Amino acid sequence: MGQWRPTIALRSLSPHLGPSINNRKGAIWFALIISLVGIVYLIIGLLLAFALNLMTLGFVRLNGHNILILPARLIPFLGNAYSRACEFTCDRIATYVTASPAAAERGLTMLAVGRDLYADIDVDEYLHDSEQNRGFILRMTEKMSTHPPLPKRIAEVRRIAASWWPQSPAPNI
Incomplete structure (x- = not known):
């Protein structure tokens, strides 16, 4: 039985990705980018869940004032x-x-x-x-x-x- 290779697995999963996956370096970069995107989505989800939890428990109230200031809090x-x-x-x-x-x-x-x-x-x-x-x-x-x-x-x-x-x-x- 042969050794599993990520390039073969990625090629078989996504044949339309083209030549960037055909070499080992491209496969590693592709896997790294997909992993980072997944981590970012996980962090955003956790932060949203935390914020919704705080609002549900009454620690944070979302009134008109807070909504107007939200863009300033992001800068x-x-x-x-x-x-x-x-x-x-x-x-x-x-x-x-x-x-x-x-x-x-x-x-x-x-x-x-x-x-x-x-x-x-x-x-x-x-x-x-x-x-x-x-x-x-x-x-x-x-x-x-x-x-x-x-x-x-x-x-x-x-x-x-x-x-x-x-x-x-x-x-x-």
């Missing part, structure tokens, strides 16, 4: 930029609703360093240090993150407070 950096803009909007709304930029600044500082240490932090020095230490890696990490860095959020609250309530200087904690 690298764009979905994360939208998420960061939403965080800045939330900070603006919180500052406006509380009418207390100092409270918003204290809340963000507490979020940055914790409840036990926030009273000991010099916010001006914290913002200055974060501006001085801006390397390539930190900038790229910020672009890939869904939330802006807390020093930037604190600086934005100060900037907004100065424009909304110009009579009061930016608060010190």
Whole structure:
């Protein structure tokens, strides 16, 4: 009994594929491409099954907002930029609703360093240090993150407070 050869099997299964299957290298490439296509379909199927499972369990809700944002989530950096803009909007709304930029600044500082240490932090020095230490890696990490860095959020609250309530200087904690 002869040894099984993939070229013979592929030729007998698909005679219309032509001369690319006639040599061994062509058969290997054909099998590799078919395998990769199968793996891609498997991964897509698993991801869709996972997403449908999350929607069924109620972890993800597919409403009009999510459908409109879906294309932005597929483009690298764009979905994360939208998420960061939403965080800045939330900070603006919180500052406006509380009418207390100092409270918003204290809340963000507490979020940055914790409840036990926030009273000991010099916010001006914290913002200055974060501006001085801006390397390539930190900038790229910020672009890939869904939330802006807390020093930037604190600086934005100060900037907004100065424009909304110009009579009061930016608060010190």
